[in-house]
Amino acid sequence: MFFASDNWAGAHTAINERLMRESIRFAAAYGTSDLDRAIEQRFNEIFEREVAVFFVATGTAANSLALASVERPGGVVFAHSEAHVIEDECGAPDFFSGMRMIPVEGAEGKINPLNLKARMARYPQTAVHHGRAAAITITQATEVGSIYSLDEIQVVSDIAKAEGLPLHMDGARFANALVALDATPAEMTWKRDVDILSFGGTKNGCWCAEAIVFFDPAMAKELPFIRKRAAQLFSKSRFIAAQFEAYLKDDLWLELAGHANAMADRLREGLRASNTARLAWPTQSNEVFTVLPKEMMKAAQEKGAKFYDWLEPRDMPEPVGDDEALIRLVTSFATTAEDVDAFLSAIA
Ligand SMILES: Cc1ncc(COP(=O)(O)O)c(C=O)c1O
Incomplete structure (x- = not known):
């Protein structure tokens, strides 16, 4: 009767078997292997467009480095007051991005658009003293088990776009939300103007596999350096790729x-x-x-x-x-x- 968290579960057999097969061969290191490249291609297929993908080990790393990639000096990031980035990451997003997370209230763990606008109004681009708006992040599925509908995502995106801000989605439970909405990965992200996704695999059957996905690869220019400097570039990155291969195969x-x-x-x-x-x-x-x-x-x-x-x-x-x-x-x-x-x- 293990209901403490989905990360208390082990790893799915198909993923373990794929890791076993990977463990007996040599391949190029630091994300340059044939397998890393093939899985990057697989993400393009899943999202129905060319994306830039970066494998990392934890959801905290994915969120923190995603936000670090859109850093503005003196920037602030708007997140729901109960968001993992605010409550459960020990300030890692602030530490790696050099920006502050600003809480926004909303029922059912979802950012309320009116509260968001009111909060954002306090951080205009000229606010040298308060800091300036730099990004918005939402969690899908949320920390309290709810899900933003596609239209609710669009409402937040529209607010972000009106202010020229990127929208990040913490998808530690991306697959659970996708299945519940019966949507495609594209429909739940870039078709609703989400710019960057933390794509979680660990909670849903992987051993340790998370990815940062940029829907506009041009936005990812600095990420290779940001990831390396954060000690998240694995020499044996292909073992994350191997997990994703099994994870994504035949819609597992x-x-x-x-x-x-x-x-x-x-x-x-x-x-x-x-x-x-x-x-x-x-x-x-x-x-x-x-x-x-x-x-x-x-x-x-x-x-x-x-x-x-x-x-x-x-x-x-x-x-x-x-x-x-x-x-x-x-x-x-x-x-x-x-x-x-x-x-x-x-x-x-
Ligand atoms: C909403 C959410 N985001 C991110 C994470 C990732 O956390 P971790 O750094 O423990 O992999 C979690 C895990 O509990 C989570 O629930």
Whole structure:
């Protein structure tokens, strides 16, 4: 009953097997191998255009270096107040980009366009003292399990474009959002004017594979140097490429995300049917948040369930009572229906 995070899961067999095959051959280092090149080409196919791709090891590196590539001296980056770049990356985006992350409020973990405009108005390009607007970043799927619709992405893009700012998407759970929206990678990104994507693989079955994708390769000119200086250019980069090869082959990545989402649906259904636990807010991806009596939470933990308790967000629809707890449950490619049912009976 592992619901703590999707990165608690192991790696998918197809990815492990591909790594095994890669491990017995020699190939050029530092991202110059035949395999690295082939996978770069694969990203062009997936996104239906020529993109510039850079492999890195962590989602934090992907976000931080993506934002570093659009650095403006004195720049500020607008992100949702609960965004991973603000709450969970120990200031790495600020450190690597030399810019400050400015929180913007919004319901369901999504930037509210009116709040965004109001925040941005405080950082015009002439604001030597406050700092100036340099980029906007959104998370898809969000940190609280919601998903920006394609039109909601467009609204944020339009605001960015009106101010001449690049839009970055933190796609640590890109595949989960894609499957939930039944959209193509192109439709969820550059067709909605997203400029740079942190493309996550680790949470969805890879061992350690993340990529920064630029939809306009001209924007990526400095990235080779930014990545090397940040110690993220792997000599054996082809092992990240090998993981992506297996991940993207025959739509494995979509299948794995579909499974994780289906397991979350099963959890949601079970929680909706429960007469003691309740869904904290509606979610659409592989994250489920529930409020349950503290006693039940303890009982589930004693039976071996792993999950994190969660801080109550400001826009919580129904407050958490003193004898209740708010917890996060994350499903993954490795979650089974039996795990879900065992959790549901542990809190019954
Ligand atoms: C929304 C989001 N972005 C980025 C990351 C990447 O984090 P890490 O640096 O741990 O790979 C995570 C992981 O928890 C995440 O949830």
